[in-house]
Amino acid sequence: MILTIETKQSSYPVIMERGVLKRAKEKIGREGHVFLISDDGVPEQWRSLLQQQYPDAHMHVFPQGEGFKNMRTLEDILEDMLDHGVSRKDTVIALGGGVCGDMAGFAAAVYMRGIHWVNIPTTTLAQIDSSIGGKTAVDVGVYKNCAGAFWQPDMVLVDPDVLSTLPLRHYNNGLAEAIKAGILKDPHLFELFETNDIPSHIDEIIARSLFVKKGIVERDETEQGERKLLNFGHTLGHAYEEYYGLDTYLHGECVAMGMMKMIRDDALKARLAKVLEKLDLPCACGADPEEILRLAASDKKADKGTITLVYADALGEAYTKETDLEELKGILGL
Ligand SMILES: NC(=O)c1ccc[n+]([C@@H]2O[C@H](COP(=O)([O-])OP(=O)(O)OC[C@H]3O[C@@H](n4cnc5c(N)ncnc54)[C@H](O)[C@@H]3O)[C@@H](O)[C@H]2O)c1
Ligand SMILES: [Zn+2]
The missing domain is CATH 1.20.1090.10 (Dehydroquinate synthase-like - alpha domain)
Known part of the structure; x- marks a missing residue:
């Protein structure tokens, strides 16, 4: 199933297909380098499935959980993007639940005033809800989603197979x-x-x-x-x-x-x-x-x-x- 989300700035496809994670690169098909972002609660089997398709790309893995959806993690990600020479033409790919999508999407929104990103949600919450709508954010102190931006992804790939490992x-x-x-x-x-x-x-x-x-x-x-x-x-x-x-x-x-x-x-x-x-x-x-x-x-x-x-x-x-x-x-x- 392909749904096209139309927004004022752009339109992007949400591709829902069992096994689509294995075909992510083919679906994304963008030129330029990619920078992968995930968290350490996403099982290795899914992370390596993505990494195998982009053997030269760096994967930034941050610690799982809402407690890490903050400015410090954002800064680590941005520094890592700089260290790996990510340019304005490159693409961030997020692989994870709502925390990862919100973090990676916000990093893409602010890095060099905004670069392309693709979201591959891996939890029911993210596949059902948080991966579309363009809201990206981090928490500030106890204030949830206090710093954020509307920043639409280029594409969302929904693979229900990855839910098999979700607690x-x-x-x-x-x-x-x-x-x-x-x-x-x-x-x-x-x-x-x-x-x-x-x-x-x-x-x-x-x-x-x-x-x-x-x-x-x-x-x-x-x-x-x-x-x-x-x-x-x-x-x-x-x-x-x-x-x-x-x-x-x-x-x-x-x-x-x-x-x-x-x-x-x-x-x-x-x-x-x-x-x-x-x-x-x-x-x-x-x-x-x-x-x-x-x-x-x-x-x-x-x-x-x-x-x-x-x-x-x-x-x-x-x-x-x-x-x-x-x-x-x-x-x-x-
Ligand atoms: N942007 C939006 O519009 C929007 C909407 C709703 C919620 N959110 C945000 O989403 C976040 C919650 O998202 P969530 O519930 O996905 O939490 P989450 O991202 O923390 O994921 C839950 C846990 O599951 C692990 N995990 C992820 N995929 C897995 C898989 N396939 N198998 C096994 N484990 C896996 C993660 O590492 C994490 O430990 C909140 O921060 C909330 O604010 C955003
Ligand atoms: Zn909600």
């Missing part, structure tokens, strides 16, 4: 974003999660999720309107992430809990709870609601006493609403 918790974590896409725009996608063998539908789950995100980001590249829908489950999700720090819950797990709070229809809420339980994703946690309120209200989306929240009352029927803090208290059960 189950990370596999399920990324599926939270697909459930979100289903609730926002694609009832059939949500229904795939109500079947008995979710992994057997993974290709369709990825493809449908990408299609939902493509439609939204093309219609609203810089988050002026519709793209805000992608924040469904995320305003409270980010508050849970900040409350617990980096080590307790993963991003998708926090989004799962955030989505549960933003559905007001009891029947849909029960369906979502069933799906989340099946995937070992949490529906709720014991976080102090006062603290979650404080964190959500101080989120960058809060403005003059109200906060833009995304609600869903039925599958495919999500909307944003300015919500005052009293109403948010109600949502948090205060």
Whole structure:
């Protein structure tokens, strides 16, 4: 499957194909040198598959985990790019999850004021969600994605085969974003999660999720309107992430809990709870609601006493609403 993402500056293909990592060089087909970036949690078997196709290219491997998505890692990458003589005509190739894509994409965005890059996402989260949309960033201190840029890749290569090595918790974590896409725009996608063998539908789950995100980001590249829908489950999700720090819950797990709070229809809420339980994703946690309120209200989306929240009352029927803090208290059960 090839999806073309159209943006104001450019358009680029997302090629989803089993085994495409083995054919990356042929698909990318660019002139000039490449600089490979990955992290040490990406299994060697995938890194060497890419390296074999570019025997002369340097692969910069940084330590895995959100704790390394920061300015220090960025600086190491940029210095390494300089040491290896990367020029403005060269191409960065990212091989990894959302952390690697965000880091490598940001490095490509700022190196010599921006060079080409290709993203090869290797987690469900990255294949389903973070690899398209052009958002790249690093965290600054405890502030997630605080320094970043919109910088579109030249190409995204999605190979579902690489998910075979992904630990189950990370596999399920990324599926939270697909459930979100289903609730926002694609009832059939949500229904795939109500079947008995979710992994057997993974290709369709990825493809449908990408299609939902493509439609939204093309219609609203810089988050002026519709793209805000992608924040469904995320305003409270980010508050849970900040409350617990980096080590307790993963991003998708926090989004799962955030989505549960933003559905007001009891029947849909029960369906979502069933799906989340099946995937070992949490529906709720014991976080102090006062603290979650404080964190959500101080989120960058809060403005003059109200906060833009995304609600869903039925599958495919999500909307944003300015919500005052009293109403948010109600949502948090205060
Ligand atoms: N740019 C965006 O639009 C966007 C959207 C959503 C999330 N994000 C960002 O994505 C990040 C989270 O991404 P993630 O969940 O992919 O985390 P991640 O990149 O940390 O990957 C999770 C873990 O899996 C390992 N891994 C990667 N591929 C593997 C594979 N095939 N087999 C085995 N292990 C593998 C990684 O080394 C890491 O330890 C966050 O930093 C978040 O802010 C960005
Ligand atoms: Zn997300």
